[in-house]
Amino acid sequence: MRRWLIALVVLVLGRLRRRPELDSGGRIVPPGGPDRRAESLVLLLFAGATLCGAAVPVVYAWDAIPDQTQFLGLAFGLAFAFSSAACIVIGKRLVVTEELEEDYGLSHPDDREALEQLVEESGDRFTRKRLLFLAGAGAGSALGAALLTPAASLGPVFDVSSLYRTPWHRGVRLVDETGRALRAGDIEEATFYTAYPEHADREQMGAPVVVVRLKPEQLRLPDDRRGWAPAGILAYSKICTHAGCAIALYRKPTFAPVEPRPALVCPCHYSTFDVANGGGVLFGPAGRPLPQLPLAIDASGGLRAAGNFSGPVGPSWWGVRNHGARS
Amino acid sequence: MRALLVCAAAALLFVPGAHGGDLGAQLYGAGCITCHGPEGRGIADRGPSLRGAGARAADFYLRTGYMPLASPHTQPDRSRVLFSQRELAALVAYVASLAPGPRIPTPHPARGNLAEGQEQFTEHCAGCHQIVAEGGYVTNAVAPPLKHAGPVEIAEAVRTGPYLMPRFSAQQITDAQLDSIIRYVIYAKHPDDRGGWALGHLGPVPEGLVTWFVGIVLLVATCLVIGRRLHP
């Protein structure tokens, strides 16, 4: 009885060894019967893939086909899909699916010790290890900093004063997108205009302004901005003070009982600014009111800036309240 | 509510003598006078004056179904028009007769330039209506999609400035530019949509939905086919 038990144990242990390829008469992969139906299916699928793949250059070259993109995509996609199906059928039905075992990785205490020893012994000859290490670290840091230094040329990282600068100053004429000067007489109520400083680059945040007109009795500007809206014409920066999108929505005054205040709205996160009281935030996440541009009407009736904005334009940064807008 | 007003108005047609030129006045008296007052003078908390609004505004508000409006505190929106063509014409004529006002515009979108239209629409309209006129949000209101707007309606809306929408006069947008804008809006109803199913031209939100509900679903299904489930 005991002999049989031992034989059984040996047999079982033998089957669970890590090198099963020494079992079953020299085979590595266990044998499995044929599956002609699966084979035929794979043949069909490969045929499908071949057809679709061949269709790609045909569709590509045949200009008469409308919707080229769709048919090309269909041909490519189906070619891949057939190939995928073929591989899956092969994997599940035409090759033997074995369930093997392996050991999970064990610790390697001997090798670790050897590594530690290697490092230790390599440093045997040094007498001032700590000092040398510090010196080496110093050299490495200096080299690293040196390699990073040219990155400072990427932009004015130390001098951010250009963030205060806008192309507006006293006397700058307001022009529309074609370059024609805006005349106060042309500015109507209940609509909005986009204006730019004459002769300046328009693709900067400080350039575009929104111009609207209210009745002078509707204005509620702070005292220090009393002259800023001649004839009720107001100008505000077109760039939202939240994250920098263009404020392209104007909610015009409508019938009094339902009229929400006339407001400029940003389409990104819906910061809403009150045009009558100097750009205060009515709704939305903007943390700063919309900068207002003081206006003046010159002798020929044209609109000009009477100074720079009430504050820096665009999104806030650490210094946005430290200084006014510079010209 | 709206239907009630209009039915009341229509019922008046059966009152003897209420035909011809008086039709507009009759309809006005049945449905509009409660908010807009006698002779369109307006009522303080209910409806603005219509004197000087002209045929242009009246035609726009009535043909889109914006008016009649059940309450002055709701935003007018496109709804079923319950008036007949004859009634509409009569009502518009009546409002136009209250005081001199702008006529119904006659746009010519075919004369417009599509590229100029795209540029003008981006400049003046896309902030509210979205770049291909799918509509959008303005704080406290909706800027509707323009899929059902005809050329005359668009011209009327641009020149009138309904509800919160700005009013763009010919000084700001010339008639030629308006033709181009209308041509673009009509184009935007069926824009060049090559590349497959257009997902409503709304951008990344439906694209994200497709990513998960089409792409990921298909690929997870593939994983389920290839792999196996848990077994004890």
Add this chain to the structure above:
Amino acid sequence: MVGRPQPRRALVIRRTVRFLDERSGAAPFLRKALRYVFPDHWSFLLGEVALYSFVVLVLTGIYLTLFFKPSLAVVHYHGAYLPLRGREMSEAYESTVNISLSIKAGLLMRQTHHWAADVFVAAIVLHLLRIFFTGAFQKPRDLTYYIGLVMLIFALLEGYLGYSLVDDLLSGMGLAIGYGVAMSLPFVGANISQLLWNGPFPGGHDFESRMYMAHVLLLPLLIGGLILLHLTLVAARHHTQFAEGRATEKKVVGMPTVPAYAPRSLGLAFAVAAVLFLMGGLIQINPIWQWGPYHVSQATNGAQPDWYLGWLIGALRLVPNFDVTIGHYTLVPNPFWGGAGFPMFVFLVLFAWPSLERRVTGDYAFHNLLDRPRDAPWRTAIGVAFFTWIFVVFLAGAADRMFVMFDLSYRGQIWAFRVLVWVLPVVALFVAKRVCEELLRGEVVEVRRKLVEAEPVG
């Protein structure tokens, strides 16, 4: 064996193997590698979906670089698309319009590339959820997990840069917001953004070159290298597995690479390519010719980032309007909370989770077996709550579209979301915990029932 005539096929195989081994000495390694054992639960394939999406990205991306012009030089469009005729735009935008509308197969490649990017990140997120809820990040695989998180961050950045390269109206607005968020970093925001953009937004023309270099070379190399490291670590420590069948903490059970696993994996690769090309051909994505070129003074309603940044736009819209100031010094501008603080916090939690869990449970052991989500009720509950929090913020980003479509007041939605964002995760936590516990109890009952049934009657 000796002297038996060899069939032709066997001869070819013999010669190939001999060639390889003579020149590389790889036979022992290959012998082991080709019999490497893969546990084959279906959820273990999600990482591979991401991997194969990356391959499609690289290949279609290379194709696009052969036509795209990474330059902001101003040109006037004279191509076939009428609504843009004569319009002023950058070369970058013009070349993308041409790829889409004038170059054969260009639109297919572009759309496949963009869909692949969306699916790539989605697959990573799904894979991350699987890793988290089965506890696969536990020692010794925490390093693998950290590498995966870094790859996720790189993937987010890579996608953002990719669609921003085009300089269309939609992505230009997105870049402005990115600038606004960069500016909002306390103490250093302005400096970092001035460095990156070379001055105030929109910066110089070199910003396009910087985005291009990062998107086409730096990030793909980094992601590719990390993928290699990630896969090497997975292979070195073997894949984890559920406690089923013969699997134990010491033994991994599964199918070998050859002949069982390789065709399946290849099949998945082809399936990924199939789905991505079918989407690229049949479903439109990012029709930039409709958006028009970007200008600083222009905007459109309904602008959104790609889905994987939707959590950020939701956060930016939900945060109430305040800048944190000390006197005149603006310490924390508003966009910081939603655009930077929120994602930083999320990743901080994800990075810290393995060591946090170890410390709280006191379990410092190695784990090769996975938990089913119900087996770790606290981890599952907290994870569900955490991801619910992120998801509710994500939903808030689409509130304006829900207003236009379903007439739900936008302001009302914002307030509702501000409340739900804190309430729903708590609810989710309790529900998830309860579900886990009930499922576990149910299993005990099941076992008892089987024992009772197996007892002989009488």
